[in-house]
Amino acid sequence: MRVVVDSEKCQGHNRCYALAPEVFDVDDLGFAFAIFDGDLPPELEAGARAALSNCPEYAITIHEDEA
Amino acid sequence: MSSHPPVRDWATDFDHTDPGWVTDPFPIWDELRETCPVAHSDRYGGTWLPVRHEDVAAVAYDTEHFTSRQVIVSEARPGPNDLPAPIGIAPPITSDPPFHALARRLLLPAFAPKPIAALEPSTRELCRELLDATAGKSTFDAAVEYAQEIPVRVIVRMLGFPQEDAPRFRQFIHQIIEAVDVPAEERRELQDQGELGEYFEARINEHLANPQSDLTTFLLEAELDGNKLEPDHVMGTMILLMVAGIDTTWSAIGASIWHLATHPEDRHRLAAEPELLPTAVEEFLRAYAPVTMARMVSQDFEFQGCPMRAGDWMLLPFPAANRDPEVSRMPIGW
Numbered sequence: 455m456r457v458v459v460d461s462e463k464c465q466g467h468n469r470c471y472a473l474a475p476e477v478f479d480v481d482d483l484g485f486a487f488a489i490f491d492g493d494l495p496p497e498l499e500a501g502a503r504a505a506l507s508n509c510p511e512y513a514i515t516i517h518e519d520e521a
Numbered sequence: 522m523s524s525h526p527p528v529r530d531w532a533t534d535f536d537h538t539d540p541g542w543v544t545d546p547f548p549i550w551d552e553l554r555e556t557c558p559v560a561h562s563d564r565y566g567g568t569w570l571p572v573r574h575e576d577v578a579a580v581a582y583d584t585e586h587f588t589s590r591q592v593i594v595s596e597a598r599p600g601p602n603d604l605p606a607p608i609g610i611a612p613p614i615t616s617d618p619p620f621h622a623l624a625r626r627l628l629l630p631a632f633a634p635k636p637i638a639a640l641e642p643s644t645r646e647l648c649r650e651l652l653d654a655t656a657g658k659s660t661f662d663a664a665v666e667y668a669q670e671i672p673v674r675v676i677v678r679m680l681g682f683p684q685e686d687a688p689r690f691r692q693f694i695h696q697i698i699e700a701v702d703v704p705a706e707e708r709r710e711l712q713d714q715g716e717l718g719e720y721f722e723a724r725i726n727e728h729l730a731n732p733q734s735d736l737t738t739f740l741l742e743a744e745l746d747g748n749k750l751e752p753d754h755v756m757g758t759m760i761l762l763m764v765a766g767i768d769t770t771w772s773a774i775g776a777s778i779w780h781l782a783t784h785p786e787d788r789h790r791l792a793a794e795p796e797l798l799p800t801a802v803e804e805f806l807r808a809y810a811p812v813t814m815a816r817m818v819s820q821d822f823e824f825q826g827c828p829m830r831a832g833d834w835m836l837l838p839f840p841a842a843n844r845d846p847e848v849s850r851m852p853i854g855w
């Protein structure tokens with residue numbers, strides 16, 4: 455599973471970072487980015503899903519493995 | 522307390538200052554969701570009320586037909602002395618795109634996770650002190666003596682104002698948020714002149730003479746397109762931070778305590794399993810979402826079959842949206 459933050463949509467609410475700090479980090483303005491470029495370790499997938507459903511701007515997308 | 526006549530019918534005459542709404546709005550919204558999901562009232566010069574999640578979200582995201590120029594429903598409409606749209610009197614909350622994004626971005630560094638985490642130890646200490654002060658009392662008003670004290674003192678510290686001024690902030694909040702049913706002229710007087718403006722001006726001047734590492738100096742030094750902010754912008758944002766920081770948080774803490782007081786099974790469960798606290802906090806914020814903002818219709822158009830007229834109020838009851846069975850589970854739980 456891969457996770458992506460759309461920086462155009464992100465408004466820096468930091469919900470993702472609060473829910474899954476192993477998956478998301480934020481810059482000095484509080485805008486979020488995904489820590490992993492590639493696949494997430496499986497144990498972090500639940501956190502990524504929680505962030506997806508809590509992001510108020512619908513800025514997070516999850517890509518299930520295409521393999 | 523409302524100075525308005527009692528509500529006759531919630532679908533055609535609602536009023537969010539009516540004692541019926543203030544004490545228990547939930548059954549009102551539940552009923553409207555089934556019978557009249559976008560209600561209307563002639564009060565405040567014409568006000569609409571969507572109660573479904575889908576409609577509240579649609580309005581909140583539609584910055585073309587709805588403006589944030591005035592976000593508190595009252596008898597007073599924006600006047601000639603107010604900063605015009607898209608800035609509004611208290612940026613960024615009263616701003617519309619594209620200015621909104623700039624005014625918002627300006628504030629973000631002060632509210633990023635790191636600076637906020639730095640406030641946690643002193644805030645916990647404050648909470649413990651307030652609880653210690655209740656020792657020996659068999660009953661006390663947790664809303665007044667606990668919930669209301671916390672945000673006032675935290676925000677006074679963030680803005681860099683004297684701690685002993687905290688009690689005056691309660692009066693300011695009352696003027697802005699609670700006294701919305703007074704006649705327009707009285708409301709303008711409450712807001713425009715007098716103590717509130719003088720108080721903030723004095724603090725701004727102190728900070729100009731003697732910069733500090735607080736939010737006030739942060740705003741005075743902030744730049745937009747290479748220019749310092751207009752004095753009205755600084756003052757508007759400071760007043761916004763005071764209102765947004767205090768009224769929301771004391772309502773959230775108060776509502777959470779009230780829920781736990783009236784649901785002993787939830788209280789026992791949290792005491793036994795404190796690791797559930799973060800989830801419980803999310804649930805409290807959802808179900809009691811302590812903010813009901815407003816928009817103003819910016820152009821005539823039809824919304825969900827209802828004829829919107831430019832200048833009509835649109836009240837946005839976020840807790841009603843968060844309790845819509847289409848999207849949410851009720852009762853709350855964790």
Ligand code: HEM
Nearest residue numbers: 592613614615625762765766767769770773810811812814
């Ligand atoms: C439980 C606590 C809080 C809740 C539920 C809450 C809720 C909200 C909501 C719903 C809005 C959007 C209003 C709209 O759409 O018109 C908002 C905006 C805002 N809040 Fe809060 N808030 C809380 C605490 C705070 C605190 C502690 C501060 C600052 C000290 C703050 C500062 C702001 C600011 C500056 C805005 C405007 C943001 C913008 O326009 O982009 N809030 N808040």
Ligand code: SF4
Nearest residue numbers: 464465467468470509
């Ligand atoms: S929750 Fe959404 S809007 Fe907020 S920081 Fe994360 S990605 Fe950005």
